[in-house]
Amino acid sequence: MSSVLDEPVTQASTSASGRLRSAMAAARLSFNWLGVRKSLSSSQKDQAANSFGAEGKFLSAGKKLLDTRHAAFKAVTAIRGRTVAYWKGVSLPFPEPGIRLIRQDAISDFDQQIAAFRDELDEAVFELDRHYDELRSAARKRLGDLFNPDDYPPSLIGMFAIEHDYPSVEPPNYLQQLNPELYEQECQRVQSRFDEAVQLAEQAFLSELTQMVEHLTERLSGRQDGKPKVFRDSAVTNLTEFFDRFRSLNIRSNEQLDDLVENAQRVITGVDPQQLRNSQALREQVASQMSVVQSDLDQLLVDRPRRNIQRRPR
Template sequence: MSVLSEKAMLSHVRVSAWTARRIDRKVTDEVNESHGAANDAGRYNKLLVNKEALAPIQSAISAARTFHYSRTLPWQDDGARLLPAAAYLDYTARLRGIRADFDNAVDEFIKGYSKHVEDAKKRLGDLFKPEDYPGEAEIRARFDFKTIINPVPAAEDFRVAVGDAQAEIIRAEIEERAKEQLQEAVRDVYRRVSEVCERMVEKLRNYIPGNDNVKAQGIFRDSLVENVRDLALVLPALNITSDPRLSEIAERMRRELVRHDADTLRENEDLRESVADAAAAILADVSDFLA
């Protein structure tokens, strides 16, 4: 496990945002009472600004989380994930770009904040309450985007002053837990391969081309191939244990599954069958590992 601390680190992406929602307890009580319901039967949750106003911010948050999970492996329950050193430069560069999008979106929202409040007066009618809207400075403070990088702790780093025998027991427990976490991280990579291959097999085999009179059935999007290509490209970095099986699978995915784009696969039945068969073969190999 000490070697792992040289090959990876822990990354935690923390993003916070103003939800622009507020429970209206007066309306909630009125609705529950008018229907003869208990006080906790339901609640009325107001959307304080038009949802489109926050859409660019939410889009950046979603992009950050999706990318973070795609380039890291599960590790701790507190949200920290294992980031391979081989993925660090691309990971941090991409997250800086996403954070810039987030910051720009927040700035635009703050610039239009007073107008959003004015619009809310019309949209909410009698439900509008000025006290629901903090000042611009407070609202700006509700938005934050942080990437926290820490080293992977090793059992030998345990330095608490306890008896030698007890310290050895604790170090052994730390080491065992780390091994279990690493095994789960490796399984996560295999699961990702399994998921994209299973989906590729299903979509390619269920696709029926259309013609002038009949629409195509079982259509699939361009992302079917793009998702496989993206995973194949990042697999070498995610292969934290240098597993030769994963290296081979990544090469097979690049060589057999993504040589042709989605349009070509839609047009060529023989290619669809060939790629589906290749994906099924990889799926079978991965399933043996996950069994």
Template sequence: MSTVTHHTQDQHSNDSSYQLRHSFSAMRLSFCWLGTRKSLSSDQLQQAANQFGAEGKFISAGKKLLDTGHPAMKGVSQLKRQITEYWKGGSLPYPEAGIRLVRHSDLDRLNQQMASYQEQLVLAVRELQANYDEIKELAAERLGGLFSESDYPVTLEGLFEVSWDFPSVEPPEYLRRLQPELYEQECQRVRSRFDEAVQLAEQAFVDELSGLVSHLGERLSGSDDGKPKVFRDSAVDNLREFFDRFGRLNVSSCPELDQLVERARDIVTGVGPSTLRSDSSLRQQVASQLSSVQSVLDGLMVDRPRRRILRG
């Protein structure tokens, strides 16, 4: 690779890192969540081990305290997933567990939606509390001798909560005055973290686009018993949602990825799921075009080193 190409890539990385650092804020999402399982006591483990002629210290076992399939329990669990998906969908990864980066222009909208989710969670927990006695009675029937009233809190208030804040990821300003050398070290550390955040974002976009393109292409080109495969509207809709999110969050760190996103967008622009189902020639055309995009994406995924994307 030429020196000019290396310089261009480094410049893109520096520009993107600067944009990410000055146009995004760190956001941390936290949950307080009552566990639904508990390990058996040592006596219970020994009883279980005796059934198999085993030693208690060499086995592990637990009991399910709450029926996660109960509608009221599913209500709070689904809301937790919805909150997490919304947070991740409107932000970029950051190399620190539990923290992601949110564009400044999205802060107000995201904060309002989180407040709405918080209110919804309060209502969902109230519904769960109203069914709490029933859920415990069912647990007593199913757990038999393993049931213990002491495993269950008297009230669920305060045991299912969501909170968020916007921690500073910049070096503390007082270090500049008190320890200039340490301050400079911290500045370098933060620069490195934002450089990594750019790479994590790029990798996440490539992986997601590849999955969406691959899925839609496989649905369009494949067949079952000689008939075109059935596909859901979401196969197309999810791709369009990706384009919108990419447009909001992209920091233009990878020109090749930008071009691929535009190519994929052009391919499905004006093409609806119903048209793809009824027009076989269009279906084949779109499948072929997506295949060419996928081949380039595969190259990007091979060429770029795999990095660990922190969950949370």
């Protein structure tokens, strides 16, 4: 699949940050989530402090309203984790809290997947609500005198939600006429944000690839009790998934990184995890070639601080 970042763009986009700015959209993900911890009242803190001979105002204490280890609660939490993982997997970092950059031509797929997660969440919360009385009863026993029925909503339906939107990160056009000087300042600020986004993307790709290459090399070359170390299929398949994601989101900002990704991909192309388990010669070959890639990655990590100095101030 060719990346939209490889296609011709407007003249403002001859730089990596320009290509990023032209081809990507800001996507924000947020959650409305039931809080399961509550601070103790002043009188309760005083009571707790007395048992330690302390003063209540110097004590920070809270109570856990529900058992989050319950299977139904863990199912709800897992959906949140998978949603965040998906969002990060199809996007690049951006230096503003809660915002990441996704390909403009991937917005429809992103919408559909978030909607699917939202449906899953609704079903999981419905199941959790079926156990709500059970969870409250358990909390009443565990909390004793600290239990307060007013801490609990009548139902858990509607207490969990996934939200997403596409905020504008560009300077508003109306400033151009109202205040040209301010508009220019905003243009410079936005450009600085995208310059930094390029650096963040490079850093994220470089760190992730380095960790996976190190892990695979260590698993293949190391020995334990005189035998080759055991490794999971994910040591190889995670790299394959990384290559697909890199190809889709690559902003072509660092030729060295591009070459290293290509070299690493070349090493494991056509290599099956089971083949690595069955063939000592293949293990040694892949480990040796990956060691070279790892050395080059380490050198690139060393060189990065000098490149980052050139970054525009935020």
